[in-house]
Amino acid sequence: MKRVGVFVCWCGSNIAATVDIERVIAAARKMPNVVYASDNKYMCSELGQASIRESIEKENITRVVIASCSPRMHENTFRKTVAAAGLNPFYLEIANIREHCSWVHKEGEVGTVKAISLVRTAVAKAARNEPLTPSSLQITKRALVIGAGIAGIQAALDIADSGYQVDLVEKEPSIGGRMAQLDKTFPTLDCSACILTPKMVDVAQHDNITLHTYSVVEKVDGYVGNFTATIRKKSRGIDMEKCTGCGICYEKCPVKVDSEFEAGMAKRRAIYVPFPQAVPNKPVIDRENCRYFTQGKCKVCQKLCPAGAVDYELEDEVLTVEYGAIVVATGFDILDLQAYGEYGYGKHPDVLTSLEFERLVNASGPTGGKILRPSDGKPPRTVAFIQCVGSRDQAKGKAYCSKVCCMYTAKHAILLREKVPGAKPIVFYIDVRTPGKDYEEFYNRATDEYGATYIRGQVGKVYPEGDRLIIRGVDSLSARPVELEVDMVVLAVAVTARADAAGVGRMLGITTNAHQFFNEAHPKLRPVETHSAGIYLAGMCQGPKDIPEAVAQASAAAVKVVGLLNKDSLVGNPTVANVDESMCSGCLECTQVCPYDAIKEKSITERRGRETLTRTVAEVNEGLCQGCGACSVACRPGANNLKGFTNEQILAEVDAVCL
Amino acid sequence: MNLTEKMRQEAAQILESKEADLVIGWGGGEYYWQSPPLFLEDAAGAAELAFSPFIVNNLAKYLLEELESHEKAALFVKGCDTRGINRLLQDHRIQREAVLLIGVPCAGLADREKLKAAGYDAGLLQVERQGDSFILTLEGEEGAREVPAGEFLLDKCLECRYPNPLVYDRLLGEEVQKPRERDPMARVREVQKKPVDEKYAYWQEKLSRCIRCYACRNVCPACNCRECIFDQNAPRWVGKANQLSEKQNYNIIRSFHIAGRCIDCGECQRACPMDIPLMEINRKIIQDLTELYGEYEAGIDPTDVPPLGTYRAEDPAGFSER
Amino acid sequence: MSVAKEGFEPLIVAFCCNWCSYAGADLAGTGRMPYPANVRIVRVPCSSRVNPSFVIRAFQRGADGVIVAGCHPGDCHYHSGNFFTRRRLSVLRRLLEYMGIEPERFQVRWISGSEGAKFAQVMTDLTADIRALGPNRKLRDAL
Ligand SMILES: Cc1cc2nc3c(=O)[nH]c(=O)nc-3n(C[C@H](O)[C@H](O)[C@H](O)COP(=O)(O)OP(=O)(O)OC[C@H]3O[C@@H](n4cnc5c(N)ncnc54)[C@H](O)[C@@H]3O)c2cc1C
Ligand code: SF4
Ligand code: SF4
Ligand code: SF4
Numbered sequence A: 001m002k003r004v005g006v007f008v009c010w011c012g013s014n015i016a017a018t019v020d021i022e023r024v025i026a027a028a029r030k031m032p033n034v035v036y037a038s039d040n041k042y043m044c045s046e047l048g049q050a051s052i053r054e055s056i057e058k059e060n061i062t063r064v065v066i067a068s069c070s071p072r073m074h075e076n077t078f079r080k081t082v083a084a085a086g087l088n089p090f091y092l093e094i095a096n097i098r099e100h101c102s103w104v105h106k107e108g109e110v111g112t113v114k115a116i117s118l119v120r121t122a123v124a125k126a127a128r129n130e131p132l133t134p135s136s137l138q139i140t141k142r143a144l145v146i147g148a149g150i151a152g153i154q155a156a157l158d159i160a161d162s163g164y165q166v167d168l169v170e171k172e173p174s175i176g177g178r179m180a181q182l183d184k185t186f187p188t189l190d191c192s193a194c195i196l197t198p199k200m201v202d203v204a205q206h207d208n209i210t211l212h213t214y215s216v217v218e219k220v221d222g223y224v225g226n227f228t229a230t231i232r233k234k235s236r237g238i239d240m241e242k243c244t245g246c247g248i249c250y251e252k253c254p255v256k257v258d259s260e261f262e263a264g265m266a267k268r269r270a271i272y273v274p275f276p277q278a279v280p281n282k283p284v285i286d287r288e289n290c291r292y293f294t295q296g297k298c299k300v301c302q303k304l305c306p307a308g309a310v311d312y313e314l315e316d317e318v319l320t321v322e323y324g325a326i327v328v329a330t331g332f333d334i335l336d337l338q339a340y341g342e343y344g345y346g347k348h349p350d351v352l353t354s355l356e357f358e359r360l361v362n363a364s365g366p367t368g369g370k371i372l373r374p375s376d377g378k379p380p381r382t383v384a385f386i387q388c389v390g391s392r393d394q395a396k397g398k399a400y401c402s403k404v405c406c407m408y409t410a411k412h413a414i415l416l417r418e419k420v421p422g423a424k425p426i427v428f429y430i431d432v433r434t435p436g437k438d439y440e441e442f443y444n445r446a447t448d449e450y451g452a453t454y455i456r457g458q459v460g461k462v463y464p465e466g467d468r469l470i471i472r473g474v475d476s477l478s479a480r481p482v483e484l485e486v487d488m489v490v491l492a493v494a495v496t497a498r499a500d501a502a503g504v505g506r507m508l509g510i511t512t513n514a515h516q517f518f519n520e521a522h523p524k525l526r527p528v529e530t531h532s533a534g535i536y537l538a539g540m541c542q543g544p545k546d547i548p549e550a551v552a553q554a555s556a557a558a559v560k561v562v563g564l565l566n567k568d569s570l571v572g573n574p575t576v577a578n579v580d581e582s583m584c585s586g587c588l589e590c591t592q593v594c595p596y597d598a599i600k601e602k603s604i605t606e607r608r609g610r611e612t613l614t615r616t617v618a619e620v621n622e623g624l625c626q627g628c629g630a631c632s633v634a635c636r637p638g639a640n641n642l643k644g645f646t647n648e649q650i651l652a653e654v655d656a657v658c659l
Numbered sequence B: 001m002n003l004t005e006k007m008r009q010e011a012a013q014i015l016e017s018k019e020a021d022l023v024i025g026w027g028g029g030e031y032y033w034q035s036p037p038l039f040l041e042d043a044a045g046a047a048e049l050a051f052s053p054f055i056v057n058n059l060a061k062y063l064l065e066e067l068e069s070h071e072k073a074a075l076f077v078k079g080c081d082t083r084g085i086n087r088l089l090q091d092h093r094i095q096r097e098a099v100l101l102i103g104v105p106c107a108g109l110a111d112r113e114k115l116k117a118a119g120y121d122a123g124l125l126q127v128e129r130q131g132d133s134f135i136l137t138l139e140g141e142e143g144a145r146e147v148p149a150g151e152f153l154l155d156k157c158l159e160c161r162y163p164n165p166l167v168y169d170r171l172l173g174e175e176v177q178k179p180r181e182r183d184p185m186a187r188v189r190e191v192q193k194k195p196v197d198e199k200y201a202y203w204q205e206k207l208s209r210c211i212r213c214y215a216c217r218n219v220c221p222a223c224n225c226r227e228c229i230f231d232q233n234a235p236r237w238v239g240k241a242n243q244l245s246e247k248q249n250y251n252i253i254r255s256f257h258i259a260g261r262c263i264d265c266g267e268c269q270r271a272c273p274m275d276i277p278l279m280e281i282n283r284k285i286i287q288d289l290t291e292l293y294g295e296y297e298a299g300i301d302p303t304d305v306p307p308l309g310t311y312r313a314e315d316p317a318g319f320s321e322r
Numbered sequence C: 001m002s003v004a005k006e007g008f009e010p011l012i013v014a015f016c017c018n019w020c021s022y023a024g025a026d027l028a029g030t031g032r033m034p035y036p037a038n039v040r041i042v043r044v045p046c047s048s049r050v051n052p053s054f055v056i057r058a059f060q061r062g063a064d065g066v067i068v069a070g071c072h073p074g075d076c077h078y079h080s081g082n083f084f085t086r087r088r089l090s091v092l093r094r095l096l097e098y099m100g101i102e103p104e105r106f107q108v109r110w111i112s113g114s115e116g117a118k119f120a121q122v123m124t125d126l127t128a129d130i131r132a133l134g135p136n137r138k139l140r141d142a143l
């Protein structure tokens, strides 16, 4: 027999003025399993709590019901009280007779009647409460950062500076991400490389950071504090120990292909370093294009290398490493312009994407920083910038605003004027959005100091005439058609999630939105967490943002990681799902509904008469389970049951509440 | 060779070659309409197998028990039966490698009740399918009579969409062409049209007949749990008292448990000794799921996810979301 | 079948998810927004914890109305719990209606933790609806 004690709180007059406490106590004494009932002016006060502890001991109470304010208020307080009296803290149930009763049912005696009903319900549940012990999880003191753009770099540095080991995994041969491709950055116009390169070097030299470039994370298992990741370090064909980074090898490579880093505006070799400031500054052999790998003959680079570092036989290396926390910082791509034939991109060499334009203005870019037309190498006199190409376009592109285009277009206009004196920047826009410190001022400089002309309206067509380009559009303010002759067109292309984002999300058990940007746990209050504990987001992979925002989010994610790794152990949530293997049919329906992928199939063997049978059952990973109970309902035979909210408990509550 | 012979030959060969250590098929009986399940471990028994227009039993569920004591079981399956196989596969209740499926294309089975109603039951010795007709072998003078098969088919066969096995290892005979002749949802729509209190009265009358024998559950390929909630004592999901509310509880929850999983085989209704139109409940759910969350047929593809195991963010609701 | 009675006080069982609707009820309390005392809340972690068997049980034991309340779709504390709730309980609600239970008697609503007023309003309206229908005899255990 369970011995239930009922403690009714007055909450001063908050409850007592409406609910007849005496009657509640008298009724409670008659409820099944109740051996004791008393009241107190303030149960949560030190005195009130002491009286609960004393009564538990004196009356040998084994289950406790406190009728008071909402459990969302004092459940933890009272659990501690119950624990202090030597009982399992989960032997407590609270009847919410304040928020759900005295405060809302003031007329007549309905409040008292309802309070009695709520107490009866809590008693019915408490009598079925089982002892629960939160699991204690160890934490691996090491973090994994996926993606080494500015966001990943910043997160890795902050975590490493706090004294924890970080592995930074980057799929490209060098770290740096998109920011390394940019020329100057708004709103200060400092040179991107000048502020990024020192950070890249810091990463390379940091004692606590292990860099894995040209590497991908193939698999992640486990849960907060205890992840296991499989990392494939793709073979560079270079012995990184021997290579000195002298660069002789790529000078004579016979293969030339478009350079990804230069956005296709220049060529690179099959053995190459993506850009001069690359970290690590050692080459990689692109096996898809290398003549030795495609045709079986060449080996020029190997012959040239003075260090004997070129080794075609080197194989991929696969590492399995354990981590306590993960930061995802995989960044962004830009929209494929196939659906936007009207702008003539790909047909006319002088129609560029904004990223190509960044390379064109960059001092280390294909033209050495001179803005020249790809078609004839002449400086353009008039350049049209078209904003919102693919952004805010539900029909053909992306419904969202890419956030950075307004600002970088103003930047491009300024840079054009600085590099080509007298040139005319003309910007087509839908709206100019400049929220951000010094952003509006920056835009004003573009128009006022640098004479950029802004035309509100959309461009319908771009086509060549002679060696120039004609732009046709509408000025939506005057509602008049516009036709302009320009020398170059720059398209502010929408930013998009990485093509593989959904796959990365599946691997990690985190979700993406309709546009494949990763979902944060709460759009306002938990912007760097994901729904999976221990996995955090930084940078563009979560949604369009500029560098300062990416960096801020990266530092925030780092703090979350450090806060987690700082703990000695994690206290698990004890109200988790549990599978009774003897009952489980192994249908695995429960696995399908779990938002955290916390249930896996497992094989068990058991004896049945003389036979040994192997069968499938479901198994809940208590580290991952958050206790929603969706699985317990998916389980038809009730083999899967949620601790703390079991089928028995809830059915008993329903029975009691209806009495 | 007729189908009976083919079945016998196949079974004997399977057992002799030890391809499987058990064959489950249909046997014959004293009366024309009997077709009891037959469990053969020995090739000699194959001669008892019999094909007739009464092989309505879906043998799939026997696998659950039989595979505990047999390595591999061979099973004769009609089109509708294979959806039950897929159901069990999808619920991970059987392994595909542990079963050898002998498909039997089925042009529709005969309904004894309809024969009875037409006055054919007494003195009827045998019913055989021949093209679009049933050939009735009668006692006494008349000998044989040919009747149009369509008039004597089981309702579920008139509504059948999968006369040919969906999954099998071997097929006996040619695939058949058989259009669906009746809209299975017609009854659901009729019941649905009734005013709410009439619906209640309708179901009260039907469900008050339920004796909670659980035959409907026992025969159902979707009800394949190791321990059904209705057999549990703690917690008690259904009370013992013989009262309408518990019968309603049982029938509502049973049908909810097979929501999105019911393969529309009609076995439950056939097994019910009290003639409760269970398919009118099961199909109501199939209809609603289709209406709300898109066309879905259970037991067609064992790798898909049933509608209650998934969602779309933009799903409609069957209630006001205000 | 359902006859409105003088002085009939309906019993309404409300399954509320801890994170939104239960919190919404708390807020209605903090804001002193009255609603009928006929509503009795059973707290569940998530609306997806509500088994149709619980709903039937409530009707068996004498509830005149049952409501399941959860976070708005997309806001579930457990991310996707209520998406499953929506599918399951849509099926259940239509099934109950088909079995002859007045649809007003079983409702599902999304009430967030900041919607105290909505909580009070929904419960007030629901109670009024059920009061108008009268006591529920359907699905109920014999007395
Ligand atoms: C044309 C243009 C101009 C811009 N100008 C400015 C400006 O002037 N000022 C400003 O503040 N912002 C500017 N921005 C925005 C700026 O580029 C971004 O805010 C910033 O680069 C985001 O950094 P990130 O680290 O989130 O992403 P990224 O820079 O994209 O870095 C992500 C990194 O992750 C790696 N990665 C991706 N997937 C994987 C994987 N599966 N495994 C391992 N590694 C992976 C990528 O290779 C990459 O190195 C501009 C953007 C564009 C398009
Ligand atoms: S739903 Fe239930 S029976 Fe099926 S695998 Fe999960 S726990 Fe087992
Ligand atoms: S209770 Fe929720 S989180 Fe836990 S295993 Fe079940 S579905 Fe997953
Ligand atoms: S509920 Fe009836 S029709 Fe559906 S699968 Fe089960 S036995 Fe067949």
Ligand code: SF4
Residues within 6 Å of the ligand: A636, A637, B217, B222, B223, B224, B225, B227, B228, B229, B230, B253, B254, B257, B258
């Ligand atoms: S009624 Fe439900 S619990 Fe019982 S066998 Fe069928 S699905 Fe399983």
Ligand code: SF4
Residues within 6 Å of the ligand: B209, B210, B211, B212, B213, B214, B215, B216, B217, B268, B271, B272, B273, B274, B275, B276, B278
């Ligand atoms: S077979 Fe018929 S009588 Fe038996 S439990 Fe099912 S519905 Fe009731």
Ligand code: FES
Residues within 6 Å of the ligand: C017, C018, C019, C020, C021, C045, C046, C047, C048, C069, C070, C071, C076, C077, C078, C081, C082
């Ligand atoms: S937590 Fe509220 S519906 Fe899931």
